[in-house]
Amino acid sequence: MNRVNQLFGIKYPIIQGGMVWCSGWKLCAAVSNAGGLGLIGSGSMYSDVLEEHILKCKKATNNPFGVNIPLLYPHVETHIQKVINNDVKIVFTSAGNPKKYTHVLKSHGITVVHVVSNLKFAQKSLDSGVDAIVVEGFEAGGHNGKNETTTMCLVPLISKKIDIPIIAAGGISCGKSMLAAISLGADGVQIGSRFAVSKESSAHINFKNQVIEANEGDTILTMKDITPVRLIKNEFYDNIARMYNQKKSIDEIKEYLGKGRAKKGIFDGDLANGELEIGQVSCSIENIFSAKEIVESIITDYRSQLLKVNQDFGL
Amino acid sequence: MNRVNQLFGIKYPIIQGGMVWCSGWKLCAAVSNAGGLGLIGSGSMYSDVLEEHILKCKKATNNPFGVNIPLLYPHVETHIQKVINNDVKIVFTSAGNPKKYTHVLKSHGITVVHVVSNLKFAQKSLDSGVDAIVVEGFEAGGHNGKNETTTMCLVPLISKKIDIPIIAAGGISCGKSMLAAISLGADGVQIGSRFAVSKESSAHINFKNQVIEANEGDTILTMKDITPVRLIKNEFYDNIARMYNQKKSIDEIKEYLGKGRAKKGIFDGDLANGELEIGQVSCSIENIFSAKEIVESIITDYRSQLLKVNQDFGL
Numbered sequence: 001m002n003r004v005n006q007l008f009g010i011k012y013p014i015i016q017g018g019m020v021w022c023s024g025w026k027l028c029a030a031v032s033n034a035g036g037l038g039l040i041g042s043g044s045m046y047s048d049v050l051e052e053h054i055l056k057c058k059k060a061t062n063n064p065f066g067v068n069i070p071l072l073y074p075h076v077e078t079h080i081q082k083v084i085n086n087d088v089k090i091v092f093t094s095a096g097n098p099k100k101y102t103h104v105l106k107s108h109g110i111t112v113v114h115v116v117s118n119l120k121f122a123q124k125s126l127d128s129g130v131d132a133i134v135v136e137g138f139e140a141g142g143h144n145g146k147n148e149t150t151t152m153c154l155v156p157l158i159s160k161k162i163d164i165p166i167i168a169a170g171g172i173s174c175g176k177s178m179l180a181a182i183s184l185g186a187d188g189v190q191i192g193s194r195f196a197v198s199k200e201s202s203a204h205i206n207f208k209n210q211v212i213e214a215n216e217g218d219t220i221l222t223m224k225d226i227t228p229v230r231l232i233k234n235e236f237y238d239n240i241a242r243m244y245n246q247k248k249s250i251d252e253i254k255e256y257l258g259k260g261r262a263k264k265g266i267f268d269g270d271l272a273n274g275e276l277e278i279g280q281v282s283c284s285i286e287n288i289f290s291a292k293e294i295v296e297s298i299i300t301d302y303r304s305q306l307l308k309v310n311q312d313f314g315l
Numbered sequence: 316m317n318r319v320n321q322l323f324g325i326k327y328p329i330i331q332g333g334m335v336w337c338s339g340w341k342l343c344a345a346v347s348n349a350g351g352l353g354l355i356g357s358g359s360m361y362s363d364v365l366e367e368h369i370l371k372c373k374k375a376t377n378n379p380f381g382v383n384i385p386l387l388y389p390h391v392e393t394h395i396q397k398v399i400n401n402d403v404k405i406v407f408t409s410a411g412n413p414k415k416y417t418h419v420l421k422s423h424g425i426t427v428v429h430v431v432s433n434l435k436f437a438q439k440s441l442d443s444g445v446d447a448i449v450v451e452g453f454e455a456g457g458h459n460g461k462n463e464t465t466t467m468c469l470v471p472l473i474s475k476k477i478d479i480p481i482i483a484a485g486g487i488s489c490g491k492s493m494l495a496a497i498s499l500g501a502d503g504v505q506i507g508s509r510f511a512v513s514k515e516s517s518a519h520i521n522f523k524n525q526v527i528e529a530n531e532g533d534t535i536l537t538m539k540d541i542t543p544v545r546l547i548k549n550e551f552y553d554n555i556a557r558m559y560n561q562k563k564s565i566d567e568i569k570e571y572l573g574k575g576r577a578k579k580g581i582f583d584g585d586l587a588n589g590e591l592e593i594g595q596v597s598c599s600i601e602n603i604f605s606a607k608e609i610v611e612s613i614i615t616d617y618r619s620q621l622l623k624v625n626q627d628f629g630l
Contacts, residue, residue, distance in 0.1 A: 152486030171467030
């Protein structure tokens with residue numbers, strides 16, 4: 001029994017992470033059509049734009065899909081109204097307190113999943129009545145936890161203590177890492193970085209190429225005292241690092257940050273001044289494929305690795 | 316074919332990490348007797364003490380065992396003479412350049428393994444002629460790399476590019492995480508933290524209890540500009556963190572560090588003033604068992620998890 005497939009009504013327990021400036025209706029529908037679960041990343045959208053994406057996604061797929069709502073952005077309340085009004089069946093919430101909106105969403109029959117990066121919030125999510133949790137490790141791209149606990153350490157810990165479906169995230173991009181996540185006790189995986197550079201991702205080609213070129217050691221988790229975020233080190237990051245080094249105040253750093261840095265980097269392709277949010281696993285991503293090709297290659301890779309483990313490491 | 320078992324002539328591809336103040340002859344022999352590979356951690360030893368441990372270990376086990384030599388400590392040259400003179404068959408080197416001693420050890424018929432935390436040193440190790448590498452992620456305890464790359468990201472990357480046996484380390488303490496490491500492409504695992512609190516570990520009982528009580532988020536990778544080390548946050552760490560915050564110079568921090576902090580914490584059990592080196596996975600370690608019980612429970616757990624993955628996640 002695969003609890004994640006059952007919960008969402010999907011073929012493969014592969015969830016495409018909701019990502020600002022990458023995952024609109026096009027990527028979301030493509031992943032759902034490929035047998036995974038696509039998520040519209042609403043963090044970068046105004047509520048009417050979100051609605052447009054929901055309507056377009058419904059036309060583009062008959063399969064289940066969801067919306068990711070990061071709770072740290074504005075528009076949360078109107079976003080939630082939009083998903084309710086447009087009969088979205090699945091919502092992933094992240095970067096905030098699951099206690100606040102879970103009951104509202106659940107009261108409209110919506111399946112609710114919350115993203116956590118530590119045991120405390122996993123417990124809080126369970127108490128809030130969510131249907132599943134995404135357990136996201138330190139290696140994940142974009143917004144991240146403060147404890148720096150990796151996927152390898154976090155998933156076994158939480159899956160032992162919390163008995164609802166667990167979706168592992170952070171460091172997963174291929175069949176091998178998916179099999180690793182399942183081995184750790186997860187019921188499914190959430191994959192961001194690999195889909196961020198898919199053909200259907202709305203990210204700028206400059207950004208996609210930069211991710212593909214990224215080597216081991218090229219990303220860093222920074223701004224831990226503002227909102228921790230993993231990004232590719234670039235000129236923008238160097239300036240942030242320098243300001244930290246010079247003991248500038250958080251307000252000064254926030255002023256330099258300004259607004260729209262992620263849009264600049266990911267959507268406009270400004271590799272020097274933009275915030276290039278991506279996971280550590282970018283070091284292993286080497287090509288731009290369609291969402292369908294990605295899902296299929298992960299499943300093929302997963303199956304052959306499981307066969308290899310059985311044959312060579314049955315112990 | 317299990318390349319790690321073949322290389323060392325052992326039953327299970329479980330290597331006990333060489334750890335200062337934990338892994339003397341007693342732990343080493345116990346792990347080797349249990350079917351894994353024990354390592355004497357020579358980092359905390361004078362060369363004549365190392366020799367004593369080698370001789371005692373030989374009396375305590377007929378199975379293969381090895382010595383771990385961190386290349387950043389003094390006594391490296393005399394340590395190497397001792398392992399050669401005492402006919403040690405397996406040496407793990409770490410925290411330094413594999414080019415320097417590999418050929419010397421190899422010329423005496425010794426199997427050489429080097430510990431790496433990034434792709435560059437994996438390549439360098441291969442070029443130096445080592446027989447295998449330990450690929451150690453950010454979550455590992457004690458000395459660690461600067462790139463912060465996690466086991467989940469590092470093992471698939473390196474195993475795809477480097478075709479010698481790969482031993483994964485960092486975040487592994489149970490059958491589930493061992494299966495995850497194998498799934499990622501490793502041929503075996505190195506386990507530190509779990510053995511650090513085994514009955515046969517020479518660590519102080521205060522230290523063992525502190526590790527068992529450690530929760531998720533209690534360790535941190537610090538002193539990245541001196542020698543990066545993962546430890547449990549305590550009074551000693553708070554002082555270090557405060558000095559960093561106050562922009563103290565590296566020399567001032569080194570002066571505060573002084574000598575023997577790891578001994579104080581791990582061997583003498585001074586939980587306030589000692590350096591409590593341990594991995595992130597300490598959050599999942601809950602009991603003090605013998606090395607034999609640990610190895611057996613890992614293998615049992617590994618097998619049942621592999622069965623579960625096949626049954627529920629054959630996909």
